[in-house]
Amino acid sequence: MPNCTQPSPAKDDTRLQVVIVGAGLAGLAAAISISLSGHNITVLESAKELLEVGAGLQVTPNCTRILQKWDLPDRLWQSAAEPTSLVVHRYSGRTLAIEADFHKHIRKKYGAPFIDLHRVDLQLALYDKAKELGVQFKLGDRVKDIDFSISEVRTEAGAKYTGDLIVAADGLWSKCRSKFLGSEDKPMPTGDLAYRVVLDVKDIDDPELREWVERSTVHFWIGPGAHAVGYSMRGGQMYNIVLLTPDDLPSDVSRQAGSVEEMRELFNDWDPILARFLSQVDKVVKWKLMHREELDSWINADSNLVFV
Ligand SMILES: Cc1cc2nc3c(=O)[nH]c(=O)nc-3n(C[C@H](O)[C@H](O)[C@H](O)COP(=O)(O)OP(=O)(O)OC[C@H]3O[C@@H](n4cnc5c(N)ncnc54)[C@H](O)[C@@H]3O)c2cc1C
Structure with a gap:
């Protein structure tokens, strides 16, 4: 080896x-x-x-194990957020499943961490x-x-x-x-798109949301025709939100600036904490999700x- x-x-x-x-x-x-x-x-x-390009990335232990062996710069690990719990919610907010001490369980089971990073x-x-x-x-x-x-x-x-x-x-x-x-x-559309949002804790004026970001957790909200994922990155100084909805972009557009109002409207009756996060957003990008046939x-x- x-x-x-x-x-x-x-x-x-x-x-x-x-x-x-x-x-x-x-x-x-x-x-x-x-x-x-x-x-x-x-x-x-x-x-x-x-x-x-892009936003947050969830990096699972099969990958972090390799990154650890490569002895990458310390700043990479300092820029990571290691979620301490993973929570799955009904879209309206009710908790369906929760794994507390997620970081400890993952490290014990796989010998490497699950981390959230900014892609860059x-x-x-x-x-x-x-x-x-x-x-x-x-x-x-x-x-x-x-x-x-x-x-x-x-x-x-x-x-x-x-x-x-x-x-x-x-x-x-x-x-x-x-x-x-x-x-x-050419790649084929999946029929879905992602709204990708990145918030800096410095720009969040709601103390409860700031505390949520600094705590480093992962949340999934499962809803009718859509789902959402939220997690901290940059050591709890940034928050990444991905909202997955049916694709309404023109067929020849793979990425474009989205309307913040339209995004908020789509998730209007979802978990109030998600709506509060979306109220902090002043710009968003819509990404068409594409896939490929396997060769x-x-x-x-x-x-x-x-x-x-
Ligand atoms: C909304 C969303 C969320 C995601 N979340 C996660 C996640 O949480 N965890 C995860 O592991 N993955 C996630 N992914 C997937 C992940 O982002 C991709 O799998 C990964 O970025 C693909 O990397 P790549 O190097 O294959 O391609 P790319 O990142 O696309 O890199 C290709 C590179 O090739 C260059 N290039 C292209 N054509 C040419 C050419 N002709 N000549 C020279 N250079 C060229 C491009 O400029 C680019 O730099 C997500 C993807 C999306 C869309």
């Missing part, structure tokens, strides 16, 4: 050149993991900078670790083509990268997937492309 914090040098004849397409969570995690096995990695990312905190911690391991990054250039016969990736800026292995980590709108299938292949194979016929 490779050393989990330093690359174990592969012998020259087994050291691979690996090109990873996409520096999201999957691409960065693949870069760290493959680098720790002693291979040379170049990551190609279309974004110019790795900025805040995890992404930047992985990015820093990958750079420390010597991974090369090419930001701000989009992959537009792949020639599998010569294992070559081409970008919009005209750059060419060859690798023994190409790792497709370019997310939902994957160019690698279209190239692999040989035709344009028959995650590896191409030439064995030089793999999907994560």
Whole structure:
């Protein structure tokens, strides 16, 4: 098993050149993991900078166990919130199930924590670790083509990268997937969308809500045709709320600013505490939830492309 914090040098004849397409969570995690096995990695990312996209992320112990082994910067763990209870409510507020001491039970059962993070905190911690391991990054250039016969990736800026292995980590709108299938292949709508809200405790003027955020818990509300999830992040200094409702975005829109009034109206007769949180919101984004058919194979016929 490779050393989990330093690359174990592969012998020259087994050291691979690996090109990873996409520096999201999957691409960065693949870069760290493959680098720790002693291979040379170049990551190609279309974004110019790795900025805040999305909001909160619940990270379960099967993942935190790996993150712990990678010896990521301390600031990642300081930015986490570890929920002390998990509560499932009827939409109107009545508690249906509660697990007190959730954090203790999870650590005891799995040997690693369940944490809630801001997505960008995890992404930047992985990015820093990958750079420390010597991974090369090419930001701000989009992959537009792949020639599998010569294992070559081409970008919009005209750059060419060859690798023994190409790792497709370019997310939902994957160019690698279209190239692999040989035709344009778009994700399909699930029929639902998510309102994603992030609140900073400094901007919350209700002391009871501030106390709720600082306590770090996870709440689910299950309702007719919709459900909601709320949890703390950034050590109890931020609150993440996701509201899942039927999709009413135009078919060609995958994300757009939403109306705060419309959102409040949809959850008007839900748990009063949720309504109080929503009264603190001044902007919200609506995300269409999409999915993909599973591929028959995650590896191409030439064995030089793999999907994560
Ligand atoms: C509302 C919501 C809530 C969620 N909550 C959770 C949660 O609590 N816990 C959890 O584990 N997961 C959660 N997820 C899922 C999680 O966010 C995704 O699984 C994860 O972000 C996918 O990471 P990825 O690296 O595969 O893709 P992405 O994050 O999409 O990264 C792909 C990267 O590839 C780049 N790219 C794309 N095309 C190209 C190209 N042609 N050339 C170069 N670069 C390219 C993009 O710029 C991007 O940086 C949630 C998702 C949603 C929508």
